[in-house]
Amino acid sequence: MAKPFKLSAILFGHSLDVRSIAVTPENSIISGSRDKTAKLWNPNGINPGYTEALTYRDHKNFVASVLYLEPNELFPTGTVITGGNDSAILIYKIHEPFASVKLEEHKNTVCYLSKGCEKNTFLSSSWDNTAKLWSINNLPNSLVTFTGHTAAVWAVIQLPNTNIVTASADKNITIFSKDGHRIQILHGHTDCVRNLVDLPDLQFFVSVANDATIRVWSYNGKNLQTYYGHTNYIYGIARNEADGPNAIVTSDEDRTIRYWKDGENIQTFQLPAQSVWCVECLSNGDIVTGSSDGVVRVFTQHESRYASEETLKAFEEEVNALSKQATQEIGGYKVSDLPGCEALYEPGKHAGQMKMIREVNGVVAYTWVDEGENSHWEKVGEVLGGVDKANEGKTLHEGKYYDFVFSVDVEDGKPPLKLPYNKGEDPYVTAHAFLQKNMLPADYLEQVVNFILQNSQSASNNIPVNSEYIDPFTGASRYTPSGGKPSNASSIPTNNGANLDPFTGANSYNTGSTNQISVPKTNLFPQTTYRLFEMGDPNLILAKLKEFNGKLSEGQGKLDESVFEGIIKMCNGPFIDPKYLELLFELLNWNDEIIFPVIDVIRLAVRNETNNKYICTSHGGIIIEKLKRFISPECKIANNTLVSFRALCNFFAHSFGENLIFHNRTEILENITGLNVGNKNSQIALATLLLNLTVLCLKKSDEFGILILANVLPDMINLLDDNEAQFRAYVALGTMLSSGSSEQANAVRQKVLEDDKFMERLNDHASQYSNEIELKRKNCASQVQNKLLG
Template sequence: MAVPDYKLSAVLCGHSLDVRCVAKTKEFCILSASRDRTAKLWHPEGVKDFVNVVTYKGHRNFVSCVCWLPPCEAYPDGLVVTGSNDNTILGYNLQDGATQVTLEGHENAVCSVTPGRDSGILLSSSWDSTARVWNINAARNAPLILKGHQAAVWAAVELFSGSYATASADKTIKLWKKDGSIITTLTGHTDCVRDIAVASNETFLSCSNDASIKLWTNLGQCLNTFYGHSNYIYSISMNPAVANGFASCGEDGSVRLWAGGDCVRDIRLPVHSVWSITCLDNGDIVTGSSDGVVRVFTKDPARYADENTLKLFEEEVVKMQAASQQEIGGFKLSELPGPEVLLEPGKADGQTKLVRRGTNVKCYSWSAAENTWNEIGDVMGAPPTQEGKTMFQGKEYDFVFSVDIKDGAPPIKLPFNKNEDPWVAAQAFIHKHELPQVYLDQVANFIISNAKLDSQPVSSNGFADPFTGESRYVPGSGAATGGRAPPAGADPFTGAAAYTTSSTSTASSDKMLIPHDAYIRFDQANLKAIFDKLKEFNSKVGDGLNAMTEEQLESVVKLGELNNTYNNETISILKKMLGWPKEILFPVLDVTRLAVRNKEINAQIFDTAYGPSFIKYLLSLLAPDNLPANQMLAMRVLVNAFSDLPGEMLVLAARESLLHSIICFTQLNTNAQIAATSLLLNLSVALAQQPDSVELADCLVQLFSKITDNEAYFRGLVALGTLLMESPSKLQIQTRVVSNPQLHNRLKKDSGITTDPNYAKIATLSQQIIRLL
């Protein structure tokens, strides 16, 4: 069947972050929900324009979904309903945006809201692995809970048969009776099932991360499977303009129009992700995407956008497609396989594959032990190199050295640019390859020698802090203070010296300290002191908790040695000890922050079973009424969680709560200040290029008024400078800084301090930030 040619009709700008969901309401109005914590109502004006007439506010986190609930007994005018990552559902008056209903009960982010077939019935689904059926006419009654999935429930709808259908990240679809009992479980998709759409009185459609769409009967029989997308499919909507037609969208940045089981149109958008799609009653198609824009496409030439708008849209699409033609390791991006290739098992342990994800490329490695592909990281594009430069992992370097670390093992590549600090490069190299810290001096001097840099003196103990240029603590050598009393910044438990901002001759006023592009962590420790303290506190364990044997304590402390072997029983013991009373908890937290540097331990502590509850526990330790030592060490654990992907992902997922906790601190001692700014620095490295980095900048600006320690201040400035250089919302961040007189004046003052050598790096960094403002 022929499908009319669709062209861009309108571009609706107003959201500041991703538009995660679009929906329709009466009179061809559009609803949109965004990560900017708002939903909006767009009313048609004239032939093809839309105007934002109402903005719905009230959620404390991202608004992930929106729908229109038609008039019912309790709300004769109907409701605009939104779900959020704050775990709540809100219902608003359509016209004035006043909040009418608040529904609570989900234990994690709400990811879909959909009206049922009966008046006043609302279905919701959540990351808490459940769907719920609410009766808005009797909102105080407890909802019906559909519980049985093993992972997030991405969508829930009511079929014409009267049963409910739910789609889950556990790769299944479940059909439910009205009483909440399971009818059947549908399998067939090989990855997360993201959305469901009722297709007819007898059938429904599902779409999945496996890049397929399936047609099912209401009884659960799969009638057909449709292929057309090259990546995850996020949303699907029936198209009333085409008999049995529907539209879909996904991670390949496209909208696909379907008729008779065939993909008959492909509309490309200039975005990475098209998150949501809905079809209006007049056949127009509405999308919400990762660039924060709502777009309307139409088949009616009378509603086509003007020539200039169409031309600009086409140019943006061409630019995006050109980016997809970039070469990665000799392959065009468009020639690389999509995520469906990961459905096939690897042929050998350690085998790697490059996988196209939109206009991004990710590298995966096959783990024979886990029988799965593990994501290693992003692969950057490789434009032509400048003369004299060497390309390594998508970036240009002045040098790429081959370093022999172990006899019989292949050399490891060490990239370096002349404008880098050799100590920073050496420390990054050590962290990346999990080498002993004692290699720092050798690696740094290797760089200095082979790059033929001017001789750079090292500090008195032969080592330099790669972050500040000052003396560092060397594991096994005790405090770096040479027998003196620990400095004010010393760890109150281990006595190890803290970082300081004092300048040495390695500092250069011309060196750019920002942006920072590697995670930092807390490596210093006195394991003997930790062991002694654990033995002392072990004798005080009460309230039904079993004390540990000395042998068990020794095995737990050894988890703090980065390359030490361990067994799973020791991890279990550590988890039990994390349940010790808070008054004696801090040495256990100290072991934990050392242990999570290990890749395998990081994976166990931050796995999907234990990790989320552990993160919540750490957040509880940040409460203002908790012990300062617990607050400080909980933040150090969170800093070191970035040592590997599982910890990094869980910390990033909890960043809203983390930022809130840090803002709520009223008074912080020196070590806690350093821990807090270190955590914010790691967050800035992770989020610098994300639009929602503004919230992180807000936290930094507020925290600066409570910072008295120079080292903590320095780390905070590095975090702020990184955001100012790399954030797509840098103009908003600049406004935050400039509109804060206390911080702005302090930056101006510090940038002029040139006579105090102990303040050199703060002065240099302040000058760099002032230039960015």
């Protein structure tokens, strides 16, 4: 029987996620990372370790794919090829750090590279929905472009029969002839297909997908088998040629590596990282992984290449710590989803930026100290308040968590006995153990069983648990369950229907007319409702979409004009035909100069609960990444910034969008802090988003989010020059000072009081006004001042 895989080597050097791995016949490793570099690692020849030999640095954004090609006439020592988020393919001589050739045919991230069947050929696939075949001898032009997918092409391989196979986010696998003709579309996966590997000896190829399945296909397109075992998105797959024709290894978002042979999951082991992005196998049978903690790891079955006992023990402790953290939450984040110490390699974006970092012993907050060349991350302290999510609502009894721990008064004058029980357990076993432990008569067995069944079911169905419980020993009403899940706090209402604005009394925000503004005479804090941007004319948006679409040529995302009527209907109600939603997501690939009406459609569509749910659950990640970029200093198009702020505000209309924003709140706030918004409407939208985030963080009891907002809000108020925007930002700050725990409010107060520039401006706003809107702001600023100083 083969030995189990164990850790062999750990390769530190990258500062961000390792997204791709390639290997050479000599067992060297090439890694590509989000830190914009690729690295070459060579075996050190002394022990199982590796030496960093070279860094390739020419990409302008993260390296998404890497490939090694054997020596050829143009590159006699071997070729390293990299694909980047900058849409470029770079070709390096293996021992030179600067690219010899740059290929720029792709229009979006080059996410996959693989060898072709013929000598000196390779394939690429991209988020631009295409794949390409290249020859080293024909550069800089590709030989063939493979089209037809409606979403990103995540992987491409060539089979020995020369056919090309592509895997796409449109859930389909397509087989092409080598000259680009589509032969067959394979259906089976129910979510984005992420990767492919060929098993040529068996004439099979294998696919993995976000649906957590592994599918085996014949070369003629028949789905032969489906393997199950992973519990989350599967990102990587590789063939282990050293262990036979049907040995593969897979990696995924559940932090696991699974080793498969002849369709059986032989071994599963975990890594101490959020995501295992990629996996490859060396010619000696060892497994190489790249993960979100920026580390390359090598695992082996050969005892002679096992890491030292000390290293193995430390690795096991990291894995166990992360497994425990996967059941804990802080501020709505799973602790296991927080970045590790590798995130501290990345410089901060501005002074005072905050980060939560997952460490073996807990979560630590760091702040960015801007001191020029000596800038650094400084430890603030441990972040408390972690919740064991797996055991939330349960009761701890004798070191174990239970759904119910009943207090049983068996005899007057004596302490009650504890009867623990978990849903799903055999009540007879539980009752017998209880009687035996407490030396009670066996005659009580049926009574205790009936009691457990009645009371656990009643509690699960939210039946009040009080005097209706009958003590099986005395007949009296003396049982009270001390466990069970607490009832949820009432949810914060959103602005649907009339959308009455407590600020203005109007049905929607209208910053252009002052006759709707009424000076608030009561306390403005705390606000508990989200503010939306309801107004919009779908007909105007439709006209703009058609105008821009008419200026596009084929290959630039142009659609048949007739589909826009169906797309625009989502502005006023739920989608009827899912194809229009998919077409809307296609429009997100439009150039930045013309994309703002597409985002405006999304802004109006997410007001509807059905649209909100589908948009957030199916394409939320893609949309939020686009919007985060448009509210960052990177965006130079004012229209994109404005509609993105408004769209983000409208996501709060329903719980799906609310949760999407919550899980991205840190990055959203980081982008906002580096932004200097001059446009009046954008300032109002920005302040509204800050108010909504404040309400959200308080609703979620998000300690870390509130801490960041306490830093951001004073800075933003210092930058804002629109009166209405200032007013809304003050409402957000006042709400923070009026809600949550007293300790939380005091921490916010102390943080704000330290900002002398803000306090000076607050004093001005609290004492001066020249018109009605400034009077409204003055009253709000005065209330904030009272909260801070009173």
